Amino acid sequence: MSNRTDDARKRAQTARQILTVAQMRAAEQGLMDAGHDVHALMQRAGRGAGEWVRRLAAGRSVTVLCGPGNNGGDGYVIAQYLADHDVPVCVVAARPPQTDAARRARSLFAGEVREAGAALSQEGLPRGGVLVDCLFGSGLSRPLSDDLAALLGDLAAHHAMRVAVDLPSGVDADTGALLNEGLPEWTLTLALGAWKPAHFMMPACVTMGAVRLVDIGVEAMPGAAQVLARPVIAAPAPDAHKYRRGLLGIVAGAMPGATLLSAQAALRGGAGYVRLLTGGEAPSGVPAELVVSRGALPDLLADGRYGALLVGPGLGRDDAARAKLDVALASGLPLVIDADALVLLQPGLAGVNGLATRACVLTPHEGEMQVLEHNFGLSGEGDRPARAVALARASGAHVLLKGPCSVIAAPDGSVTMGSRASSWLSVAGSGDVLAGTVASRLAVTRDAGAAAAQALWLHSRAAERAGSAFTSGELAHAIGGALAEVLA
Numbered sequence: 001m002s003n004r005t006d007d008a009r010k011r012a013q014t015a016r017q018i019l020t021v022a023q024m025r026a027a028e029q030g031l032m033d034a035g036h037d038v039h040a041l042m043q044r045a046g047r048g049a050g051e052w053v054r055r056l057a058a059g060r061s062v063t064v065l066c067g068p069g070n071n072g073g074d075g076y077v078i079a080q081y082l083a084d085h086d087v088p089v090c091v092v093a094a095r096p097p098q099t100d101a102a103r104r105a106r107s108l109f110a111g112e113v114r115e116a117g118a119a120l121s122q123e124g125l126p127r128g129g130v131l132v133d134c135l136f137g138s139g140l141s142r143p144l145s146d147d148l149a150a151l152l153g154d155l156a157a158h159h160a161m162r163v164a165v166d167l168p169s170g171v172d173a174d175t176g177a178l179l180n181e182g183l184p185e186w187t188l189t190l191a192l193g194a195w196k197p198a199h200f201m202m203p204a205c206v207t208m209g210a211v212r213l214v215d216i217g218v219e220a221m222p223g224a225a226q227v228l229a230r231p232v233i234a235a236p237a238p239d240a241h242k243y244r245r246g247l248l249g250i251v252a253g254a255m256p257g258a259t260l261l262s263a264q265a266a267l268r269g270g271a272g273y274v275r276l277l278t279g280g281e282a283p284s285g286v287p288a289e290l291v292v293s294r295g296a297l298p299d300l301l302a303d304g305r306y307g308a309l310l311v312g313p314g315l316g317r318d319d320a321a322r323a324k325l326d327v328a329l330a331s332g333l334p335l336v337i338d339a340d341a342l343v344l345l346q347p348g349l350a351g352v353n354g355l356a357t358r359a360c361v362l363t364p365h366e367g368e369m370q371v372l373e374h375n376f377g378l379s380g381e382g383d384r385p386a387r388a389v390a391l392a393r394a395s396g397a398h399v400l401l402k403g404p405c406s407v408i409a410a411p412d413g414s415v416t417m418g419s420r421a422s423s424w425l426s427v428a429g430s431g432d433v434l435a436g437t438v439a440s441r442l443a444v445t446r447d448a449g450a451a452a453a454q455a456l457w458l459h460s461r462a463a464e465r466a467g468s469a470f471t472s473g474e475l476a477h478a479i480g481g482a483l484a485e486v487l488a
């Protein structure tokens, strides 16, 4: 029983790993060393993908476009699987197979193959229900030539649904770059064996439609990035009280709107008690549930019961803001640093060296990220996961790099990638809601990695629950419902 549970946990973990082309090759080698051969892996991958296509086709005809490599080989296996299940299928061979495994897969396909090229007229190109793209996968090394791009575009335009196998042809697996202009949009993309970075990176990920993983038994690779998991959040303990549940302090600044928005989210993110820490008058519009503590920040923080602090939303960038950031850094408390505070953060500030010894999350968007990279003397080179890792290593904090595909990097170099989030999140105040949610989870968990991951998921789910054209206030209100979905 426990072995079975262990196995299930292991498979769930490997189902979340994201492998670069080099890591995928190493994983494939691992399977070879364990006695599998490419033919067997291709059969497994092709049949798994074929089952998805069979269901999607629901009796309609299928065209499989096959390229020269093993992605093309998968295509012949898919075609044979469909034929075996009485689905009308035709293969278009864009190039003859070039690998042993692909040649063997083709030889085992008993159905019709039309060779692309001058002899195949426009009229000879099949039209039908579902196009399956097995032109290129992770082995794509350059843009598609004009003839291949035209063939792919023509077939895509003449099929109602389009399935990309492993990756859409024309997509760079490691970076998510589109190597050609005008590439088709896909209904479904089936990742084979493991996710690739492109499945979670712009601009490729928005062309892929729904994405699903086909398991072929790839083992866990050390150091692999992980897909953001749906969290499991425990309800408060039976004997919990507001302080034990988590007291969060939110440092108020010059612009109360952003601070209050982050507080609205924090109140719904699980913390037992949220206090607005202000040196002056309470801003207008403070909800009754938000306790306002007035006084000098060092005095207010002398209360030893804080679980976490949030500094940044609405803070401003003047000397008063700088002084508050200094106090927050000096407090040694678990910390979320967002917005203006990110721009003020400098490696030379007292307390910055201590970020590695406490739970701390930085939540920059792209513009703030560039300022941080400049301030921390980082090159800013590489893709977003690599840049987030560089900042996490340099600062000692977890970095939640926001965007359509957000990335979380830990100071130890580990990376978690979020799935594409609702484009309605591009609304003013959305970042304040995220920061408040991270801070709330940090006050509860005191764990920067867990808080960032839970909050990113909750924020994305809250957007789905809020629907379309929501305000950031409505988004903050939806955090509670998202949390209720993932209670243990």
Ligand SMILES: NC(=O)C1=CN([C@@H]2O[C@H](COP(=O)(O)OP(=O)(O)OC[C@H]3O[C@@H](n4cnc5c(N)ncnc54)[C@H](OP(=O)(O)O)[C@@H]3O)[C@@H](O)[C@H]2O)[C@H](O)CC1
Pocket (backbone or CB within 6 Å): 024, 025, 027, 028, 041, 042, 045, 067, 068, 069, 070, 071, 072, 073, 074, 098, 099, 135, 136, 137, 138, 139, 140, 141, 142, 143, 144, 145, 165, 166, 167, 192, 193, 216
């Ligand atoms: N990794 C696994 O465990 C499994 C992977 N499977 C599938 O295999 C592909 C990767 O297969 P691979 O053969 O490495 O790559 P591709 O099929 O994508 O194609 C590579 C060949 O295409 C040539 N190439 C690359 N770019 C172009 C281009 N723009 N135009 C023309 N030709 C191109 C390349 O030649 P080079 O000139 O670059 O040397 C190769 O000949 C993976 O995506 C999965 O679908 C298995 O089936 C299961 C196990």
Ligand SMILES: [K+]
Pocket (backbone or CB within 6 Å): 071, 133, 134, 135, 136, 137, 164, 165, 166, 167, 168, 169
């Ligand atoms: K493909």
